[in-house]
Amino acid sequence: MYPMAAPFITQSWLNAADDFSLAALRGRVVLVEVFQMLCPGCVSHALPQAQKAARHFSATDLVLIGLHSVFEHHQAQGTRAALQAFAHEYRLEFPIAIDAPGDADAVPQTMRHYAMRGTPTLLLIDREGRLRIQHFGVLEDMALGAMIMSVIAEGALAVASASSNPAAGCDELGCVTP
Amino acid sequence: MYPMAAPFITQSWLNAADDFSLAALRGRVVLVEVFQMLCPGCVSHALPQAQKAARHFSATDLVLIGLHSVFEHHQAQGTRAALQAFAHEYRLEFPIAIDAPGDADAVPQTMRHYAMRGTPTLLLIDREGRLRIQHFGVLEDMALGAMIMSVIAEGALAVASASSNPAAGCDELGCVTP
Amino acid sequence: MYPMAAPFITQSWLNAADDFSLAALRGRVVLVEVFQMLCPGCVSHALPQAQKAARHFSATDLVLIGLHSVFEHHQAQGTRAALQAFAHEYRLEFPIAIDAPGDADAVPQTMRHYAMRGTPTLLLIDREGRLRIQHFGVLEDMALGAMIMSVIAEGALAVASASSNPAAGCDELGCVTP
Amino acid sequence: MYPMAAPFITQSWLNAADDFSLAALRGRVVLVEVFQMLCPGCVSHALPQAQKAARHFSATDLVLIGLHSVFEHHQAQGTRAALQAFAHEYRLEFPIAIDAPGDADAVPQTMRHYAMRGTPTLLLIDREGRLRIQHFGVLEDMALGAMIMSVIAEGALAVASASSNPAAGCDELGCVTP
Numbered sequence: 001m002y003p004m005a006a007p008f009i010t011q012s013w014l015n016a017a018d019d020f021s022l023a024a025l026r027g028r029v030v031l032v033e034v035f036q037m038l039c040p041g042c043v044s045h046a047l048p049q050a051q052k053a054a055r056h057f058s059a060t061d062l063v064l065i066g067l068h069s070v071f072e073h074h075q076a077q078g079t080r081a082a083l084q085a086f087a088h089e090y091r092l093e094f095p096i097a098i099d100a101p102g103d104a105d106a107v108p109q110t111m112r113h114y115a116m117r118g119t120p121t122l123l124l125i126d127r128e129g130r131l132r133i134q135h136f137g138v139l140e141d142m143a144l145g146a147m148i149m150s151v152i153a154e155g156a157l158a159v160a161s162a163s164s165n166p167a168a169g170c171d172e173l174g175c176v177t178p
Numbered sequence: 179m180y181p182m183a184a185p186f187i188t189q190s191w192l193n194a195a196d197d198f199s200l201a202a203l204r205g206r207v208v209l210v211e212v213f214q215m216l217c218p219g220c221v222s223h224a225l226p227q228a229q230k231a232a233r234h235f236s237a238t239d240l241v242l243i244g245l246h247s248v249f250e251h252h253q254a255q256g257t258r259a260a261l262q263a264f265a266h267e268y269r270l271e272f273p274i275a276i277d278a279p280g281d282a283d284a285v286p287q288t289m290r291h292y293a294m295r296g297t298p299t300l301l302l303i304d305r306e307g308r309l310r311i312q313h314f315g316v317l318e319d320m321a322l323g324a325m326i327m328s329v330i331a332e333g334a335l336a337v338a339s340a341s342s343n344p345a346a347g348c349d350e351l352g353c354v355t356p
Numbered sequence: 357m358y359p360m361a362a363p364f365i366t367q368s369w370l371n372a373a374d375d376f377s378l379a380a381l382r383g384r385v386v387l388v389e390v391f392q393m394l395c396p397g398c399v400s401h402a403l404p405q406a407q408k409a410a411r412h413f414s415a416t417d418l419v420l421i422g423l424h425s426v427f428e429h430h431q432a433q434g435t436r437a438a439l440q441a442f443a444h445e446y447r448l449e450f451p452i453a454i455d456a457p458g459d460a461d462a463v464p465q466t467m468r469h470y471a472m473r474g475t476p477t478l479l480l481i482d483r484e485g486r487l488r489i490q491h492f493g494v495l496e497d498m499a500l501g502a503m504i505m506s507v508i509a510e511g512a513l514a515v516a517s518a519s520s521n522p523a524a525g526c527d528e529l530g531c532v533t534p
Numbered sequence: 535m536y537p538m539a540a541p542f543i544t545q546s547w548l549n550a551a552d553d554f555s556l557a558a559l560r561g562r563v564v565l566v567e568v569f570q571m572l573c574p575g576c577v578s579h580a581l582p583q584a585q586k587a588a589r590h591f592s593a594t595d596l597v598l599i600g601l602h603s604v605f606e607h608h609q610a611q612g613t614r615a616a617l618q619a620f621a622h623e624y625r626l627e628f629p630i631a632i633d634a635p636g637d638a639d640a641v642p643q644t645m646r647h648y649a650m651r652g653t654p655t656l657l658l659i660d661r662e663g664r665l666r667i668q669h670f671g672v673l674e675d676m677a678l679g680a681m682i683m684s685v686i687a688e689g690a691l692a693v694a695s696a697s698s699n700p701a702a703g704c705d706e707l708g709c710v711t712p
Contacts, residue, residue: 038623044578056320073619082616085607089572142234145323153331216445222400251441260438263429267394412676498590501679 002130016095032123046120066096069111180308187287194273210301224298244274247289358486365465372451388479402476422452425467536664543643550629566657580654600630603645
């Protein structure tokens with residue numbers, strides 16, 4: 001029914017060994033926050049919300065992972081040092097995968113493989129490793145709490161993925177790939 | 179395992195016929211917001227949150243009910259007219275039960291029967307009519323969304339009912355029965 | 357240039373003697389918050405903002421006064437007991453004038469005399485007793501702070517630069533040089 | 535009484551010609567927001583607040599200037615390209631001075647000259663070019679509005695009482711008399 005979540009194609013990891021992988025998390029629900037450090041909607045909303053979710057649910061049920069998928073401003077946010085400084089200042093202590101760069105500084109490889117529309121994007125992967133939710137843009141806390149619990153509790157969930165079709169570029173909600 | 183939710187002992191209903199009852203809602207999850215119109219934590223937090231929950235979940239899954247349980251300031255908030263004015267100004271359009279008064283203006287009868295500690299109190303009743311959650315005080319949106327989804331999806335839920343033991347009287351979180 | 361602020365026509369006062377009057381406050385700037393206890397915009401915004409202003413400015417410069425002007429739902433909010441219960445729950449400890457009722461339960465007398473359009477209305481009266489601002493509806497904090505300061509003074513500003521001595525490094529408030 | 539604000543020692547400017555200087559702004563009050571692009575308190579609070587102030591006051595009275603004073607994570611945030619990307623994403627359209635680097639990547643020169651304690655720091659410079667306020671850390675909107683207005687003027691206040699003509703009845707903003 002649900003497809004398996006494809007492995008991440010990473011350059012390296014922050015806060016985890018470089019051979020870290022999604023497969024190691026089988027048995028737990030995984031919340032993946034895909035972001036760029038200069039994406040306003042990621043900084044002000046999506047990352048704090050993901051951290052709140054990680055605090056709210058038991059670590060034996062839910063694991064939080066970041067995926068840094070830079071598709072613009074490569075010079076400013078494309079280095080490991082820039083991401084390290086950002087993670088340090090914003091106290092991001094969960095494992096963060098650095099997406100492998102695409103050709104000619106375009107959309108990076110994991111982002112392209114998942115056909116993500118931009119950042120922030122949230123992935124929810126169930127205990128069996130299947131991709132249950134892929135959501136671009138902002139979610140209300142109540143909706144996210146319900147989604148996570150639904151996957152944890154393994155009931156049926158109809159996600160009303162209500163986000164419309166934003167134009168390329170960045171706005172308050174996030175950044176859309178060209 | 180879970181006890182059946184006791185019937186409400188009501189004086190009358192607002193936004194519903196006077197013979198309205200919980201029993202009529204069997205098959206759907208029922209969210210009951212117990213409040214007083216002069217309880218700051220009810221007005222600023224609990225009622226708006228309950229309305230947000232009602233918007234977020236499908237009406238075929240979740241029904242919102244109010245219970246006005248006045249245990250203080252009876253003169254100011256104890257009349258049907260006062261509650262009607264309040265419901266009008268705050269756009270409360272869901273059915274609201276008016277709790278039957280206790281002896282000598284003390285704690286009203288439904289509130290006493292449920293041994294509620296004050297307002298706001300939230301009850302969550304499952305599709306079979308069993309009382310699943312009774313929570314006094316403030317809940318985060320993410321927690322409430324998760325709880326409702328859990329009861330809707332019928333998984334196991336361990337509610338960490340973390341609220342401590344507040345003293346009698348009102349504070350920002352609500353009002354505690356003496 | 358500016359008209360004198362007309363005396364309030366009151367039924368009685370809460371948190372003050374019944375012969376309290378604006379005239380007694382000459383020499384200080386007076387912020388008057390005109391409200392109804394069942395007016396959502398008053399409860400959620402205007403009253404908390406007025407209390408914040410009273411905390412922010414020195415009591416020798418600014419005095420906060422309430423004016424309860426009931427023009428609807430007289431049965432629910434028109435009694436002194438109802439207002440007392442409300443003031444108790446919401447911790448309103450400043451003097452509150454109860455506007456004298458109009459004919460046939462219509463707009464009360466002070467509200468009519470000032471030709472106010474509704475609640476919340478904010479009045480700002482200068483040290484000489486002149487009405488400087490009469491504003492209906494919501495104001496941003498920054499605007500209100502600027503208005504009050506403008507009326508308070510042409511004087512130098514004593515900034516209570518209250519920030520303590522944080523350690524080097526970054527926290528939520530900012531980053532400190534080593 | 536008040537010292538003149540020392541000239542900024544800049545590497546270059548964003549959103550302004552490179553010979554831009556504070557002196558050109560004499561006659562207007564200048565609000566300077568000193569920040570680092572990876573400083574959480576700057577991004578979430580100080581910069582949005584400064585932009586709100588710039589919107590709230592007339593441009594003939596108040597000018598907003600940024601000063602990017604990088605004293606840590608030079609690799610990540612110390613390049614003009616990184617700042618440009620940040621300014622683009624966060625829609626910073628006001629002139630931003632890039633502080634001249636200190637020796638050996640330490641505290642930059644303007645920051646050192648002003649003996650600033652870190653970021654965010656706010657400077658308020660009056661019409662005569664004197665430094666009136668230097669504040670490190672977070673300020674409430676109401677306090678900042680009051681400070682700016684205090685420095686702007688002894689003049690009369692033109693309140694743009696912008697509220698339109700609402701219909702009778704109550705809405706979120708308040709209640710209108712019939």
